[in-house]
Amino acid sequence: MVMSLLLGSALLLSACGSNESSVESSAEGSGEWSPDKPIEMIAPAGAGGGWDTTARTISKVMEKENIIDKRMAVANKPGGGGAVGWSYVNKKGGNHTLFVTSPPILFVPLNGQSKLAHNDFTPIAGVIADYSAFVVPANSPYDNMNDLVEALKEDPKAVSVVGDSAPGSMDHMAFVKAVKAAGVDIKQLKYVSAQDGSGMSMLLGNKVDVYSTGLAEATEQARAGKVKVLAITSPEPLEGETVSEFPTLKEQGIDDEFVVWRGIMGPKDMDPAAAKFYEQAVKDMMETEEWKTQRDNFGWNDNFMSGDQFKDFLDQEYKTMEELLKEVGLAK
Amino acid sequence: MDTISNMLYGFQVVLTFQNILFVFIGVLAGTLIGMLPGLGPISAIAIMIPLSYGMDPASALILMAGVYYGAVFGGSTSSILLNAPGISGTVATSFDGYPLAKQGYAGKALAIAAISSFAGGTVSVVALMLVAPLMASFAVSFGPTEYFALMLLGLTAIASLSEGSTVKALISATIGLIIATIGVDQQTGTQRFTFGNPNLLEGIDFLIIALGLFALAEVCSLILSRKSKMMNGNTNVGSLKITKKEAKEISGPIARHSVLGFILGVLPGAGATIASFMSYITEKKISKDPSSFGKGNLKGLAAPETSNNAATSGAFVPLLTLGIPGSGTTAVLLGALLVVGVQPGPLMLTDHPDVFWGVIASMYLGNLFLLVLNLPLIPFIARILYIPKALLISLVIIFCMIGVYGVSFSTFDLYLLLAFGIIGFIMRLLNFPAAPLILAFILGGMMEQSFRQALTISNGNYMTFLDSKVTIVLLILSLLSLTLPVIKSKFSKKPTEEEKEHLAS
Numbered sequence: 001m002v003m004s005l006l007l008g009s010a011l012l013l014s015a016c017g018s019n020e021s022s023v024e025s026s027a028e029g030s031g032e033w034s035p036d037k038p039i040e041m042i043a044p045a046g047a048g049g050g051w052d053t054t055a056r057t058i059s060k061v062m063e064k065e066n067i068i069d070k071r072m073a074v075a076n077k078p079g080g081g082g083a084v085g086w087s088y089v090n091k092k093g094g095n096h097t098l099f100v101t102s103p104p105i106l107f108v109p110l111n112g113q114s115k116l117a118h119n120d121f122t123p124i125a126g127v128i129a130d131y132s133a134f135v136v137p138a139n140s141p142y143d144n145m146n147d148l149v150e151a152l153k154e155d156p157k158a159v160s161v162v163g164d165s166a167p168g169s170m171d172h173m174a175f176v177k178a179v180k181a182a183g184v185d186i187k188q189l190k191y192v193s194a195q196d197g198s199g200m201s202m203l204l205g206n207k208v209d210v211y212s213t214g215l216a217e218a219t220e221q222a223r224a225g226k227v228k229v230l231a232i233t234s235p236e237p238l239e240g241e242t243v244s245e246f247p248t249l250k251e252q253g254i255d256d257e258f259v260v261w262r263g264i265m266g267p268k269d270m271d272p273a274a275a276k277f278y279e280q281a282v283k284d285m286m287e288t289e290e291w292k293t294q295r296d297n298f299g300w301n302d303n304f305m306s307g308d309q310f311k312d313f314l315d316q317e318y319k320t321m322e323e324l325l326k327e328v329g330l331a332k
Numbered sequence: 333m334d335t336i337s338n339m340l341y342g343f344q345v346v347l348t349f350q351n352i353l354f355v356f357i358g359v360l361a362g363t364l365i366g367m368l369p370g371l372g373p374i375s376a377i378a379i380m381i382p383l384s385y386g387m388d389p390a391s392a393l394i395l396m397a398g399v400y401y402g403a404v405f406g407g408s409t410s411s412i413l414l415n416a417p418g419i420s421g422t423v424a425t426s427f428d429g430y431p432l433a434k435q436g437y438a439g440k441a442l443a444i445a446a447i448s449s450f451a452g453g454t455v456s457v458v459a460l461m462l463v464a465p466l467m468a469s470f471a472v473s474f475g476p477t478e479y480f481a482l483m484l485l486g487l488t489a490i491a492s493l494s495e496g497s498t499v500k501a502l503i504s505a506t507i508g509l510i511i512a513t514i515g516v517d518q519q520t521g522t523q524r525f526t527f528g529n530p531n532l533l534e535g536i537d538f539l540i541i542a543l544g545l546f547a548l549a550e551v552c553s554l555i556l557s558r559k560s561k562m563m564n565g566n567t568n569v570g571s572l573k574i575t576k577k578e579a580k581e582i583s584g585p586i587a588r589h590s591v592l593g594f595i596l597g598v599l600p601g602a603g604a605t606i607a608s609f610m611s612y613i614t615e616k617k618i619s620k621d622p623s624s625f626g627k628g629n630l631k632g633l634a635a636p637e638t639s640n641n642a643a644t645s646g647a648f649v650p651l652l653t654l655g656i657p658g659s660g661t662t663a664v665l666l667g668a669l670l671v672v673g674v675q676p677g678p679l680m681l682t683d684h685p686d687v688f689w690g691v692i693a694s695m696y697l698g699n700l701f702l703l704v705l706n707l708p709l710i711p712f713i714a715r716i717l718y719i720p721k722a723l724l725i726s727l728v729i730i731f732c733m734i735g736v737y738g739v740s741f742s743t744f745d746l747y748l749l750l751a752f753g754i755i756g757f758i759m760r761l762l763n764f765p766a767a768p769l770i771l772a773f774i775l776g777g778m779m780e781q782s783f784r785q786a787l788t789i790s791n792g793n794y795m796t797f798l799d800s801k802v803t804i805v806l807l808i809l810s811l812l813s814l815t816l817p818v819i820k821s822k823f824s825k826k827p828t829e830e831e832k833e834h835l836a837s
């Protein structure tokens with residue numbers, strides 16, 4: 001029953017798609033190329049996570065504001081920290097498959113868990129930025145980043161740092177990068193990986209000293225007075241309730257920043273004209289009121305990068321992280 | 333007093349036409365999806381998330397929560413009728429539930445599961461309402477050493493999960509521990525036993541092992557015995573009626589495991605699975621007649637079923653009071669909250685009291701709906717057993733495959749499923765119990781991670797395991813659990829046989 005229903009609607013959809021394409025495949029304003037069938041937007045993770053939310057929000061705003069006149073359907077391809085989704089996009093190829101991505105596309109290949117890396121895809125546009133936050137329990141002896149750095153310089157093994165991601169991945173390396181900039185011997189740092197998401201729980205229970213996490217997770221706990229945010233990794237202080245009180249690394253004399261960027265990529269063989277088309281679409285989308293509402297709702301910061309800027313940025317980040325990983329002995 | 337006015341406020345949120353409808357839709361969808369072998373709360377919630385875009389946050393969470401505990405409620409059905417647990421929380425349910433169904437008490441088993449689930453769910457919602465803020469500090473009091481000791485306590489029960497040979501149970505558990513090490517090591521990022529196969533990077537999914545060892549192995553046995561009607565052809569559903577004596581018998585476990593389940597549910601990371609196993613084991617340990625467990629003991633069915641539902645409500649404590657997900661499922665729920673624009677955190681109670689109290693109130697209603705929905709349906713659901721064996725076997729195989737494929741969309745996992753089906757069947761032929769394998773697999777991974785996290789934090793000092801009172805108590809309990817049966821068997825004679833027959837009466 002259900003199967004036949006699904007099949008029916010799929011047929012209906014594709015029928016609609018082909019109808020439209022015959023009329024307007026060449027009459028699009030913004031570029032020489034335009035999509036002639038529904039676009040598949042891949043979230044290389046399960047429903048409810050950061051990639052999924054970003055993919056669904058973008059597709060929703062695109063459709064609502066008529067940025068692209070084809071449907072943009074979100075599909076989840078979870079597994080392998082993104083590797084499953086990436087290999088799907090790579091296999092699929094063409095001009096009608098996109099995916100949402102973020103720093104793991106650098107870390108997962110660097111950790112030897114995906115053969116495909118960022119340069120196996122076409123960067124289309126950077127969209128938003130989030131930042132890391134280093135937090136300690138409310139009763140911690142450390143009141144600012146420099147207190148912590150002093151302790152780490154004295155004895156790197158005296159402080160345990162927990163994060164929700166794998167060793168050598170985002171939460172770990174954001175912290176490593178920051179304290180290295182402050183002059184700490186990063187080879188001896190203790191990192192506890194809590195991949196079941198129990199990092200915050202360990203911190204609140206005073207089982208570990210520092211928690212390296214995303215800004216959003218830290219904000220609510222800080223607002224409730226449960227944790228102190230020692231530093232955030234944004235280049236400039238942030239605006240907004242509570243977050244404006246968080247000191248940046250730079251404000252504390254540590255010359256470092258770490259952007260948890262999110263952007264859109266396509267398959268390697270994507271027509272450059274198609275990539276340009278999507279880049280423009282993302283740009284247009286980010287100017288709509290609907291996007292601004294959604295963005296503020298999720299607490300995201302706009303961070304538009306053109307395809308070329310995005311590519312340069314990724315290459316630079318990849319190099320930095322590769323060196324860091326080599327230094328801590330995790331590069332594969 | 334405050335609680336009462338808060339609760340009234342909660343009901344005010346829930347008792348609108350729209351929200352009652354959401355509770356109903358949630359539990360209905362949840363219980364139906366949960367009944368299918370292989371489909372559990374995570375897939376059920378993931379299916380519902382796109383629906384919640386743009387919904388009012390309270391309504392969205394009411395709907396999602398309904399799907400969640402509805403799926404756990406319904407999950408017992410496939411465990412009891414087909415020996416095909418759809419979620420890890422109902423594996424223990426099949427230990428005594430399936431034998432009951434085989435003996436022609438399917439109706440009764442389903443009714444007991446429904447009543448235990450209802451009781452466990454309701455008692456724990458009361459607990460959630462009364463002590464949620466107090467429990468918040470308990471939830472974070474467990475760190476790596478405490479979890480290690482808790483998992484160890486669970487593992488010591490392996491001997492008690494064996495029927496007959498303890499050595500075979502230990503071998504089976506060892507295999508489980510070995511399987512748990514497959515995949516990328518979480519503390520170092522090293523690949524273990526993946527043989528360069530990217531499909532093994534994340535380890536083997538619990539569902540594959542459970543469906544393979546339980547459902548497919550059962551299917552193999554059924555195929556072998558397809559001609560001998562005597563062996564297994566029991567299509568009798570039996571009456572739903574529970575006698576006074578039976579009601580009295582299960583009231584003890586229900587009371588005990590509502591509390592135990594809730595407490596274990598509160599601990600992030602423990603959850604319904606560990607709660608149901610712990611309850612089953614505890615009940616068996618305190619039973620006067622432990623040998624009847626695994627052969628259709630009513631207590632052995634009521635205990636895990638009460639516990640896994642109680643744990644489900646318990647899991648809402650860290651979620652609602654701290655904004656911390658306690659399990660994979662609550663992490664998905666947390667994602668659903670983000671989608672509707674609520675950032676979960678310790679201030680949710682003050683910022684979104686409608687979400688907090690509304691969800692709690694909705695759970696009373698939802699549990700009631702589930703009981704009312706499920707009880708009358710039992711005779712119809714149990715009719716599954718009337719399906720001709722050839723058809724039923726094919727259906728179970730298909731559902732197992734859909735369940736596994738639906739999690740990962742990987743054909744590799746289907747081969748793994750087949751492999752575990754064969755392993756399970758061979759184990760059966762040689763009388764190796766499957767339960768210790770699955771228990772060791774579930775506990776082993778967490779136990780290892782906790783152990784190593786603890787040692788990283790302590791710079792390799794083993795004394796860290798004696799730093800916390802909770803850890804010490806749990807370690808002593810593990811030691812007792814391991815040694816007491818040995819000591820007891822040396823000093824006492826064998827248990828009386830008469831009580832074993834009480835089921836037949």
